[in-house]
Amino acid sequence: MIPITSFAGQTVALFGLGGSGLSSALALKAGGATVIVWDDAPARIEVARARGLAASDLAGIDWDGVAALVLSPGVPLTHPEPHWTVRLARAAGVEVIGDIELFVRERRRTCPEAPLICITGTNGKSTTTALVAHLVRSLGLDVQMGGNIGTPVFDLEPPVPGRHYVIECSSYQIDLAPSLDPTVGIHMNLSPDHLDRHGTMENYAAIKERLVAGSHSAVIGVDDPMSAAMADRLALSGKRVRRISGHLPQTDGVYGDGGRLMMANQGRQERLADLAGIDSLRGRHNAQNAAAACAALLELGHAPERIAAALRTFPGLRHRMQIVARRNGTLFVNDSKATNADAAAWALASYPRIYWIAGGKPKTGGIDPLGEFFPRIVRAYLIGEAAEAFARTLDGKAATEICGTMDVAVARAAADAALDPAAEKVVLLSPACASFDQYPNFEVRGDAFVAAVEALDGASETEGDA
Numbered sequence: 001m002i003p004i005t006s007f008a009g010q011t012v013a014l015f016g017l018g019g020s021g022l023s024s025a026l027a028l029k030a031g032g033a034t035v036i037v038w039d040d041a042p043a044r045i046e047v048a049r050a051r052g053l054a055a056s057d058l059a060g061i062d063w064d065g066v067a068a069l070v071l072s073p074g075v076p077l078t079h080p081e082p083h084w085t086v087r088l089a090r091a092a093g094v095e096v097i098g099d100i101e102l103f104v105r106e107r108r109r110t111c112p113e114a115p116l117i118c119i120t121g122t123n124g125k126s127t128t129t130a131l132v133a134h135l136v137r138s139l140g141l142d143v144q145m146g147g148n149i150g151t152p153v154f155d156l157e158p159p160v161p162g163r164h165y166v167i168e169c170s171s172y173q174i175d176l177a178p179s180l181d182p183t184v185g186i187h188m189n190l191s192p193d194h195l196d197r198h199g200t201m202e203n204y205a206a207i208k209e210r211l212v213a214g215s216h217s218a219v220i221g222v223d224d225p226m227s228a229a230m231a232d233r234l235a236l237s238g239k240r241v242r243r244i245s246g247h248l249p250q251t252d253g254v255y256g257d258g259g260r261l262m263m264a265n266q267g268r269q270e271r272l273a274d275l276a277g278i279d280s281l282r283g284r285h286n287a288q289n290a291a292a293a294c295a296a297l298l299e300l301g302h303a304p305e306r307i308a309a310a311l312r313t314f315p316g317l318r319h320r321m322q323i324v325a326r327r328n329g330t331l332f333v334n335d336s337k338a339t340n341a342d343a344a345a346w347a348l349a350s351y352p353r354i355y356w357i358a359g360g361k362p363k364t365g366g367i368d369p370l371g372e373f374f375p376r377i378v379r380a381y382l383i384g385e386a387a388e389a390f391a392r393t394l395d396g397k398a399a400t401e402i403c404g405t406m407d408v409a410v411a412r413a414a415a416d417a418a419l420d421p422a423a424e425k426v427v428l429l430s431p432a433c434a435s436f437d438q439y440p441n442f443e444v445r446g447d448a449f450v451a452a453v454e455a456l457d458g459a460s461e462t463e464g465d466a
Contacts (some may be wrong), residue, residue, distance in 0.1 A: 001027055002158045006105045008032030011065050013058050013094075015085045016072020017044040023152035024070055024099045025053050031106075036061060038085075058085050063092035071096055073148075073172035079199045098176025100169055103153040105179065111159035117296050118147075118180065120169045120211045121188025121221065123343050124289050128188060129168040130317045131281075131293040136164045138310035139302060148173060171207045178210075184296045185215025188288065190226045191342045205230070212239075217299040219244055219292055222253075242295045246288035254295040256287025261294060261311075263304065273308035279323055280316030283350035319446035321347060324453050330355075330417040332453045335430035336446030341369045344432035348373035353425045355379055355413040356398075357406070357449070360433030362386040367393050367432050374398045378425070379416055381409035385437040405438070406445070410452035427453075 004027045014025050017039040025048065028035045037048050038058045045055045069089040076083050077096065089096050107114060119129045126149050133145040144156040147167035157163065167182075174180060190205055205226050212218035212230070217240045220231040235241040243253035251267045259276030262269050272294060275281050281290050290311060297307045316322055322334040333351075338344040340363045348354065348370060358367065359382045367390055377398040382390050383406060391400045403409035406429075413427045429449045431442075439445040 001030060002103070002106060002154045002156060003031035004028045004033065004102050004106055004154070005031040006102070006109055007067055010034070010067035011036065012068050012070060013038075013061065013063075013066050013085070013089070014070040015039065015058060015083070016075045017041070017048050018072055018074060020099045020152040021070075021072040022048060022051070023154045024102060026051060027102070027154035028070070029053065036066075058088065063088055063094055066092065066094050069094055069096045070102065071098055071176055073098055073170060073176065077172075077175050079203075096176065097178070098173055099153055100147065100167070100173045100180060101177040103167075104177065104181060107159050107165070108181070111161060111163075113161050114159040115164045115184075115300060116182045117164065117166045117184045117186065117300075118169050118182035118211055118215070119167070119186040119188070119292075120171070120174060120208050121186075122191045123346070124188045124285060124292075125168050125186075126337065127286065127317045127320050128186060128289045128292045129166055131289060131311075131314055132186075132296055133166040134314050135293055135297050135307060135310045136166065138313060139297075139306060169211055171204060174211050175207050180211055180214045182211070182215045184217045184219060184299045185212040186219040186292050186296055187212045187227060187230065188221045188292060189224050191224065201226075209234075216240070217242065219295045219299065221245065221288055221292065222248060222250070223288060242299060244288060244291035244295050246284040246286075246291065254291040254298070256284060256291060261287065261290055261308075263294070263298065272304050273311050275311075278312060278314065280314050280321070281311070282321065283346055285346035285349075286321070319443055321350070322446070324450050327414070327453075327456065328418045329423070329425070330414065330420075331424075331426040332414075333426055333428045333430075334446045334449050335428060336435070336442045336449060338430040338432060339363070339434050339442055341365060341367055341432045344430040345370055345373065347428060347430040348376060351424070351426045351428060352376055353378055353420070353422050355381070355417045355425065355427045357381045357383065357403075357409045357413060357427070357429045358431050358433070359386040359390055360384040360431045360435050360439075360445070361437040362389060362433050366390065370432065371397070378420065379413070381413045383409050383431075383438070384433060386433050406448045407452045407455070410449060411456070414453075414456050 011034045014037045119125045136143040142163045145166045146153045148170040149168040222228040222243045243250045245255040254263045261273040263272040319336040324332040335347040374397040379399040381403045387402045435442045435445040
């Protein structure tokens with residue numbers, strides 16, 4: 001645990017006792033603060049009380065004695081309207097912050113020289129976060145990885161000189177972190193997402209920009225217009241900006257060029273690494289992910305040849321283009337983290353002959369944006385609430401079969417792929433949907449796919465997270 005000492009001797013209110021909220025409350029208490037916690041879920045309140053935390057309905061406390069409201073990232077700060085605790089705090093002149101803000105204050109207070117790499121973006125941030133941490137670790141350095149990727153920041157080891165922190169940041173967390181100041185800030189890309197929480201695309205983009213604007217060095221993807229404009233704005237303001245791309249040549253930055261990763265400095269370009277043969281970094285989206293991670297390590301002063309060597313051993317991220325097995329000449333890939341069409345597009349673009357498992361709780365727009373990839377789909381095996389709508393979209397463009405559940409879809413796709421004489425074929429779970437109709441989260445959905453593949457008769461050569 002990292003104790004939060006910046007509020008020692010003061011009273012802090014905290015709303016939202018999920019993973020990061022409970023962790024923050026315990027860290028505040030360990031650092032000497034008086035913490036008053038609350039949540040809409042009675043079960044979470046009881047867990048907090050069992051951990052020695054004081055729980056009280058924040059609607060009835062004296063806000064004049066409160067130094068800060070710590071808000072869980074899942075609780076609305078502005079849209080569709082501020083949460084009632086936010087209104088009470090603001091009426092009393094109390095600042096509203098989140099776990100990432102608490103962390104950056106503690107780092108500045110106790111060990112500002114500990115390198116901090118923060119990653120955001122609509123898609124690719126989790127893979128990039130895991131890849132940055134892998135590269136740092138492979139170079140023999142002390143690394144702690146957490147944030148939105150799953151481990152609350154205060155469950156990490158405390159800052160010491162030389163300990164690197166690699167933190168994935170959601171837009172919700174950035175919105176609650178006004179003084180976020182990473183050593184290297186990485187912004188990957190922008191596409192419409194979370195607009196119910198941010199109101200407009202412009203607001204969403206502005207929140208993402210805060211992470212790189214506050215960084216010492218900014219690494220910014222330029223494969224979409226809004227992110228490219230962000231890079232231009234920050235460069236004009238005097239910020240050190242290293243541009244990255246999955247396919248667009250750069251004069252200063254890192255970019256993908258077919259199977260190669262190139263680095264450029266003042267127009268001089270040279271090969272940084274070969275991506276061909278690294279299955280965990282297959283596809284143009286992973287070229288951008290690799291470019292971002294390598295750019296961050298270059299900004300930290302590491303030698304290109306050592307970065308390239310570490311890149312080759314990246315095992316991949318579970319549930320994101322995770323190679324599960326090869327069976328009877330068929331590759332089985334778990335891309336359960338593709339919860340929208342934009343994310344699924346990266347996987348569909350990476351394979352020429354696809355037996356596609358898709359569906360779940362549909363997002364706005366469905367799979368209409370994926371039309372250019374339909375010719376790659378041999379057959380689609382549709383599950384969940386979206387099955388019939390997806391079948392209508394695919395009618396006349398790709399063969400479909402409504403399977404309903406994961407086990408049926410995997411069995412049918414595997415049987416059909418086994419009869420296909422093509423040398424390269426894949427059974428791909430890339431749902432383009434949320435999981436909540438059948439599973440509590442995308443991780444459980446991905447685990448169900450892995451279990452169904454392992455249950456196939458004669459399954460062999462399981463490869464884990466390659």
